[in-house]
Amino acid sequence: MTPTYYLVLAAALFTIGAVGVLVRRNAIVVFMCIELMLNAGNLTLVTFSRINGGLDGQIMAFFVMVVAAAEVVIGLAIIMSIFRSRRSASVDDANLLKY
């Protein structure tokens, strides 16, 4: 076994997250799939940090976590305000810009 296995696992996780974003209709679940994709990216960064023998990858993963935390706060606030006005958390119902 080599560290490449971690990279393949991260690729699989990223793909599952991408398919989830395309398939699911619930805005919260779509958001969770995006978090999964960010986590897959983090696993890649940490693995490459170990392969290359520097800690820069781990620092980048740390920054990704900070940005993910900020993004979750804003995203969930947007979902809440859409839910408040439309009584629905489905991404299909948020089509006001269409008309």
Added chain:
Amino acid sequence: MPTHILADVAASGAVTTGEAVTFWILAPVILAGAIGMVLARSAVHSALLLACTMLSLGVFYMLQSGPFIGFVQIIVYTGAIMMLFLFVIMLVGRDSKDSLLETLRGQRIAAILLGVGMAGLLCTGLARGVGAVTAVGLDAANKNGNVKGIAAPLFTKYVFAFEVTSALLITAAVGAMVLAHIERRKQDKVGQKETSRLRFAEGNYPGPKPGPGVFATSDSVATPALLPDGTVSERSISPVVPVRELEPAEAAPKGTDKGLKDT
């Protein structure tokens, strides 16, 4: 040395047997959690499965000589972000099920085909590009401990990015407050007179809603109240409380009381 016990677990770049065993135990857990998250009908189940995946990923970070990032993963992701998700799910309503109706025809098939293709491309690309690489390992970088090793470049080389993240976090906090705050205008306030008028308006029953029943047979909140004509009042029970009736198979004796069975 006690300062970097965890860093020594997988010290060198080579993969030890213990690490391989942990990988093969946790990798199926991670994949099952991720697939289950996409497939689960209820958003609460999705959140819990994702928390399980993130915990296992935290173990992987520690395994790859990154104990600091592993603990941050557990504290920030499973501790803070997933709990925020659960809060919002509880606010938005946990019974909001996904509709299985497809808005665009064939979208699901197309998405799955796209996913399979992307997984194939990424995996073959990684296998061919990186292959059986010999990792350098973080022995040298972690020689003063992982936390000190991360702190040194974070506060020298990456100090500007670190400062910018503080601005980002403050902006996010202010943005969330602006989005979540509701300001009521003074003229929107409903006074006592208007409330009373609305209550006795045409088409509104002014009395309180009937409460759930307290009868000789049951005092459960799931028991609906009876109207004067003996029919069940649907308004008296919450839609969240599921109507639960025992199936004949569930109500039958289970045969666990061995002593009484013979008599």
